[in-house]
Amino acid sequence: xxxxxxxxxxxxxxxxxxxxxxxxxxxxxxxxxxxxxxxxxxxxxxxxxxxxxxxxxxxxxxxxxxxxxxxxxxxxxxxxxxxxxxxxxxxxxxxxxxxxxxxxxxxxxxxxxxxxxxxxxxxxxxxxxxxxxxxxxxxxxxx
Amino acid sequence: xxxxxxxxxxxxxxxxxxxxxxxxxxxxxxxxxxxxxxxxxxxxxxxxxxxxxxxxxxxxxxxxxxxxxxxxxxxxxxxxxxxxxxxxxxxxxxxxxxxxxxxxxxxxxxxxxxxxxxxxxxxxxxxxxxxxxxxxxxxxxxxxxxxxxxxxxxxxxxxxxxxxxxxxxxxxxxxxxxxxxxxxxxxxxxxxxxxxxxxxxxxxxxxxxxxxxxxxxxxxxxxxxxxxxxxxxxxxxxxxxxxxxxxxxxxxxxxxxxxxxxxxxxxxxxxxxxxxxxxxxxxxxxxxxxxxxxxxxxxx
Numbered sequence: 355x356x357x358x359x360x361x362x363x364x365x366x367x368x369x370x371x372x373x374x375x376x377x378x379x380x381x382x383x384x385x386x387x388x389x390x391x392x393x394x395x396x397x398x399x400x401x402x403x404x405x406x407x408x409x410x411x412x413x414x415x416x417x418x419x420x421x422x423x424x425x426x427x428x429x430x431x432x433x434x435x436x437x438x439x440x441x442x443x444x445x446x447x448x449x450x451x452x453x454x455x456x457x458x459x460x461x462x463x464x465x466x467x468x469x470x471x472x473x474x475x476x477x478x479x480x481x482x483x484x485x486x487x488x489x490x491x492x493x494x495x496x497x
Numbered sequence: 498x499x500x501x502x503x504x505x506x507x508x509x510x511x512x513x514x515x516x517x518x519x520x521x522x523x524x525x526x527x528x529x530x531x532x533x534x535x536x537x538x539x540x541x542x543x544x545x546x547x548x549x550x551x552x553x554x555x556x557x558x559x560x561x562x563x564x565x566x567x568x569x570x571x572x573x574x575x576x577x578x579x580x581x582x583x584x585x586x587x588x589x590x591x592x593x594x595x596x597x598x599x600x601x602x603x604x605x606x607x608x609x610x611x612x613x614x615x616x617x618x619x620x621x622x623x624x625x626x627x628x629x630x631x632x633x634x635x636x637x638x639x640x641x642x643x644x645x646x647x648x649x650x651x652x653x654x655x656x657x658x659x660x661x662x663x664x665x666x667x668x669x670x671x672x673x674x675x676x677x678x679x680x681x682x683x684x685x686x687x688x689x690x691x692x693x694x695x696x697x698x699x700x701x702x703x704x705x706x707x708x709x710x711x712x713x714x715x716x717x718x719x720x721x722x723x724x725x726x727x728x729x730x731x732x733x734x735x736x737x738x739x740x741x742x743x744x745x746x747x748x749x750x751x752x753x754x755x756x757x758x759x760x761x762x763x764x765x766x767x768x769x770x771x772x773x774x775x776x777x778x779x780x781x782x783x784x785x786x787x788x789x790x791x792x793x794x795x796x797x
Contacts, residue, residue, distance in 0.1 A: 357637050358642065363531070363533075364531070364532040364533055365529060365530065365531050365532070366516070366519045366520075366523065366529050366530040366531075366532075367529050368523075368528075368529060372529070374595040374596040375501070375503070375528060375552070375595060376503050376505065376528065376529070376531075376552035376590065376595070377528070377529045377530060377531035377550060377551065377552055378529070378595070379593070379595025379596070379598070379599075380590070380593075380595065381531050382599060383595055383598050383599035383602070384602075385602070386599055386602030386603050386633070387599065387633075388599065388632070388633050388634045388635070389595060389596060389599050390596060391634040391635050392635065395635055407519075407520065407523055407529070407530075409516065415637055415642070416641065416642050417633075417637060417638065417639040417640065417641035417642040417645065418602075418603065418633050418639055418641060419633060419634065419635060419636055419637045419638065419639050419668075419669070420635055421635060421637075421690075428516055428520060429516060429517070430517075430520055445569075445572070446521075446569070446572040446573060446575065446576060447572060447575050447576075470513055470516075471512045471513045471515060471547065472512070472513040473512070473513070477513055478513070480577065480579075481513045481514060481517070481577075484514070484517065484576045484577040484579075484580070485516075485517045485520075487576045487577075488517060488521070488573060488576050
């Protein structure tokens, strides 16, 4: 079918546990997209990532049908993996949980650069390093 | 889920930091997040800033709650000076049952004698109307797009009854099912969209024409698993696909049959007409709606 996009909606939804409540309800409902159907499909596809918040981009077509793609995993998830820890600090700046190298940060930037709204690569490194610090992960080699 | 009021937390965030701020708000008790605005004419944002929205239940609202969110976001200023520019504001959303309210936007519609209604709509029909019940979902082809409607209109004008119909790129199955409801003996379709075959089969069964329909998931390579040639071939496809599959469309068409192509923009009409001419098909009728074109092609 020849699909014509009416709206693009970018959401961060809990894997396997999305509901019609905000932000999904108002975001999709305004365009007459079938919210229950989106919730069902999203939860089906993300059930094995329960506990994570997944960035997702939904295309709503002019005939009110939709489809969606999952964007790259959140930087926080990639950083925990790189640091080899299970959990970040509960509050910003209160705890130290692990360390990552600049090279690991650059790998994450590479993986996420299509989805990061950064000015350039240096800015992307700064954002990922900032995300690491917010979780209590020290980045070696980045100011 | 019943109607419930929510508080929308609106964060103005420097570009690039949207995911981090969305994560901080979620971690501080908000539910998910949304980036940007999908309103038709959103108010312009300050240069270099994005809008991130998150929500919590209004019954959990309190000055302390709002203060805690502001503090969580303010603490980000220690991480990077760019994050000192993050601003939060709050807006109360009226109670709404979002699981149901989207249905208000979806209204039944008519295309000739075909009345397309959702399962939850009651619509008065005229004698002779053909009712199709369709629940819009995640597969394209709800009948609301001009390209689909032009084919629906041609089907009503041209089907005599008893034909075998093929729909290439069948989506929800709306065209094939409409053809069956309008008298076609058999209808088949294929589409590359995941889940489309199940949705289309369900549409046929829901409308009492499950017998005599076949839907497959895949591209033109699956055509050999169906039973060409067909007296009517439908193709609501991007013009690039119409151009690259002209010979397969022609081959699937019975000697006295007609091909209906839609999905092409006015700027591609000439190219499609030329490609079809090269495989021996000529335009015998056309229809235009806005920038979209729909052509009937038959053998010379």
